[in-house]
Amino acid sequence: MKQTRRGFLTGAGLAAAGVTALRSTPTAALDRRDVPGWDDEADVVVVGSGAGGISAAIEARRATADVQVLELFHIPGGSSSLSGGVCYMGGGTPLQKALGFEDTPEDMYRYLIEAGGPYAPADKIRLYCEESLGHYDWLVGNGVEYARVYSDEKELAHHAASLYHSGSERNYPYRDRVRPAPRGHVPPATNMMGGQRLMASLLASAERLGIPVRTRVACERLVTESDGTIAGVAVRENGVRRHVRARRGVVLAAGGFIHNPEMLKRHAPELYPCSGHWGRAGDLGMGIRMGMGVGANVLRMHHGFAVLPLYPPENVLKGVAVNRLGQRCIAEDAYYGAIGHEFLYNQGGRGWLIVDASCDYPGPDARVVMAALAGDITALGRALGFAPGALEATIDYYNAHAREGRDPLLGKSAAFLAPLERPPFKAYDLGVEKAFYSVHTFGGLETTLAGEVVNVWGDTIPGLYAAGRTSAGIPAAPYHASGLSIGDSTFFGRRAGAVAAARKA
Amino acid sequence: MRQGAGSAAAMVLVLAGIAAHAERPTGDPERGRQVFQPCRTCHYPEPGFGNYNGPSLTGIFGRKAGTREGFAGYSKALKDSGFVWTPELLDAWLASPGEFLADSTMIFVGIPDRQARADLIAYLQQFD
Numbered sequence: 205m206k207q208t209r210r211g212f213l214t215g216a217g218l219a220a221a222g223v224t225a226l227r228s229t230p231t232a233a234l235d236r237r238d239v240p241g242w243d244d245e246a247d248v249v250v251v252g253s254g255a256g257g258i259s260a261a262i263e264a265r266r267a268t269a270d271v272q273v274l275e276l277f278h279i280p281g282g283s284s285s286l287s288g289g290v291c292y293m294g295g296g297t298p299l300q301k302a303l304g305f306e307d308t309p310e311d312m313y314r315y316l317i318e319a320g321g322p323y324a325p326a327d328k329i330r331l332y333c334e335e336s337l338g339h340y341d342w343l344v345g346n347g348v349e350y351a352r353v354y355s356d357e358k359e360l361a362h363h364a365a366s367l368y369h370s371g372s373e374r375n376y377p378y379r380d381r382v383r384p385a386p387r388g389h390v391p392p393a394t395n396m397m398g399g400q401r402l403m404a405s406l407l408a409s410a411e412r413l414g415i416p417v418r419t420r421v422a423c424e425r426l427v428t429e430s431d432g433t434i435a436g437v438a439v440r441e442n443g444v445r446r447h448v449r450a451r452r453g454v455v456l457a458a459g460g461f462i463h464n465p466e467m468l469k470r471h472a473p474e475l476y477p478c479s480g481h482w483g484r485a486g487d488l489g490m491g492i493r494m495g496m497g498v499g500a501n502v503l504r505m506h507h508g509f510a511v512l513p514l515y516p517p518e519n520v521l522k523g524v525a526v527n528r529l530g531q532r533c534i535a536e537d538a539y540y541g542a543i544g545h546e547f548l549y550n551q552g553g554r555g556w557l558i559v560d561a562s563c564d565y566p567g568p569d570a571r572v573v574m575a576a577l578a579g580d581i582t583a584l585g586r587a588l589g590f591a592p593g594a595l596e597a598t599i600d601y602y603n604a605h606a607r608e609g610r611d612p613l614l615g616k617s618a619a620f621l622a623p624l625e626r627p628p629f630k631a632y633d634l635g636v637e638k639a640f641y642s643v644h645t646f647g648g649l650e651t652t653l654a655g656e657v658v659n660v661w662g663d664t665i666p667g668l669y670a671a672g673r674t675s676a677g678i679p680a681a682p683y684h685a686s687g688l689s690i691g692d693s694t695f696f697g698r699r700a701g702a703v704a705a706a707r708k709a
Numbered sequence: 710m711r712q713g714a715g716s717a718a719a720m721v722l723v724l725a726g727i728a729a730h731a732e733r734p735t736g737d738p739e740r741g742r743q744v745f746q747p748c749r750t751c752h753y754p755e756p757g758f759g760n761y762n763g764p765s766l767t768g769i770f771g772r773k774a775g776t777r778e779g780f781a782g783y784s785k786a787l788k789d790s791g792f793v794w795t796p797e798l799l800d801a802w803l804a805s806p807g808e809f810l811a812d813s814t815m816i817f818v819g820i821p822d823r824q825a826r827a828d829l830i831a832y833l834q835q836f837d
Contacts, residue, residue, distance in 0.1 A: 277816045278811075278812065278816075279814060279816060285762075286750050286751060286762050394759075395758075395759060395760065395761040396761060396762075397761065397762055399762075400762060463818045479743040479744075479746035479747070480746035480747050480749065480750075481747045482747065482750055483750070484750075484816050485806075485816050485817055485818040485819075486816075570742055570745075570746075570749075570755070573739070573742075637743075638743070640743075640746050640749075642746070642749070642750075
């Protein structure tokens with residue numbers, strides 16, 4: 205038998221001996237010769253039924269492949285169905301045009317590259333922007349509905365709206381470099397339930413195409429041919445091990461790993477202590493581990509969506525956010541993913557929001573707790589333990605310019621500039637222990653533009669594809685616009701499905 | 710059939726839960742505020758916030774399960790369960806959501822730590 209030790213260690217026999225310790229390790233593949241027989245088969249087997257998986261399944265089916273979707277839980281939809289359901293699209297979509305906004309694929313690309321930082325995958329972003337109009341048509345063609353209503357709010361609080369500026373497009377310095385356009389597209393929905401609507405549409409489309417979604421199926425290991433080609437998946441259903449053959453390919457779209465504490469501690473320790481681990485219960489890293497088990501490379505494993513939602517209400521953004529030195533480090537009106545990233549990754553998970561009586565939260569708020577209350581800034585700085593004079597220097601400098609409607613240090617928008625001078629002054633704790641950080645993972649399997657999984661030697665693994673948060677896609681830290689994760693999942697999920705369906709078995 | 714199995718399992722857990730948690734640790738609502746944060750993917754306890762992906766949790770204790778006005782997402786299992794929410798029952802559910810009501814629409818990882826569950830319950834009790 206090949207790879208006896210790895211195979212033995214991760215086999216079912218080890219259940220009692222330390223499964224916990226192994227939850228962060230690759231899941232070794234099963235050799236085809238050790239499969240007693242196939243219990244089921246399809247051309248393309250999709251692991252997971254969120255936005256990535258269902259988009260892959262739809263495109264594979266349209267390419268005439270026989271498709272099967274396997275879902276861990278009894279209800280399909282994955283974390284996408286609990287998300288805001290925003291898709292970042294642009295370049296002049298019919299909705300942008302109908303609402304009077306100009307945009308080009310080039311502007312969209314330039315914003316994503318400028319705001320994305322050094323880890324932004326330029327090749328994927330280029331393709332994503334060039335084909336954004338087609339992707340909009342694809343979503344609408346699959347029953348996703350958008351209303352001709354624009355919202356000017358920073359956060360998706362307007363229930364009837366389908367278009368908004370979902371990132372930092374209107375913030376310094378991007379507003380001066382790239383013409384801002386609203387690119388967050390979302391089905392109109394009350395109380396952040398756009399994801400439910402998005403997935404209801406995509407799942408209904410999959411159903412019309414006759415794609416079976418098998419629920420309560422736990423995918424455990426990939427099955428490989430002797431030449432390394434992926435042959436199928438070993439699953440557990442009602443406690444029984446079964447083997448599903450994939451004649452052309454397996455698409456891993458099983459989400460990220462925010463609910464796998466061992467994996468989180470090992471790969472993304474910054475995200476581990478955050479209070480709001482965000483996502484449905486299937487984000488256990490299974491798809492990533494299965495891919496690693498056949499030698500897949502992983503990218504950006506420590507990256508994450510780290511939202512510190514100070515707003516709404518937008519009025520609190522007239523406050524000043526400071527780090528452990530009592531100094532400002534990011535414009536307070538930045539996209540809340542950028543704020544969260546700054547304090548979590550760059551400031552050691554510590555920070556405070558300083559407000560006066562004019563920009564305080566209207567009442568106790570579950571997102572933050574008060575760390576100090578004082579009649580003047582000197583006393584507030586002392587209570588927070590800053591070096592003498594540090595907070596006063598920050599506030600004096602800020603106030604002097606805010607009175608003129610300017611923020612030369614960080615470029616906060618004029619709408620949120622006002623001197624802090626009305627006592628009492630309060631400091632809210634933005635530390636990771638006390639504040640609400642909603643977080644999920646971005647790291648995952650390396651994939652090509654076609655969704656093929658790449659191994660550690662740089663070769664594609666025949667018959668293996670990945671999408672959504674199982675793959676390392678467009679979303680990279682710092683996250684700079686809502687809708688990039690769902691956008692990436694649907695867009696590259698489609699490609700993975702189409703390419704898998706076309707592979708010669 | 711699954712409904713029946715789910716309800717039976719629920720009953721067993723209810724009884725077991727009540728016995729096992731007779732000495733539930735005292736909860737700290739401030740710690741519970743942070744324990745509850747992942748639940749905000751779907752639930753808000755604040756009065757007036759209403760239903761999200763999950764029903765509002767304002768005044769959950771003492772309410773009949775599956776009866777929040779305007780919430781359409783309940784499973785048949787929960788609507789038919791007929792029980793009234795108590796801290797003990799919520800504790801049992803959060804300890805092992807897959808066993809308490811396997812067919813519930815709440816797909817959740819669970820909170821294995823007893824103290825954390827007690828903290829969360831103490832937090833929710835503030836919104837009665």
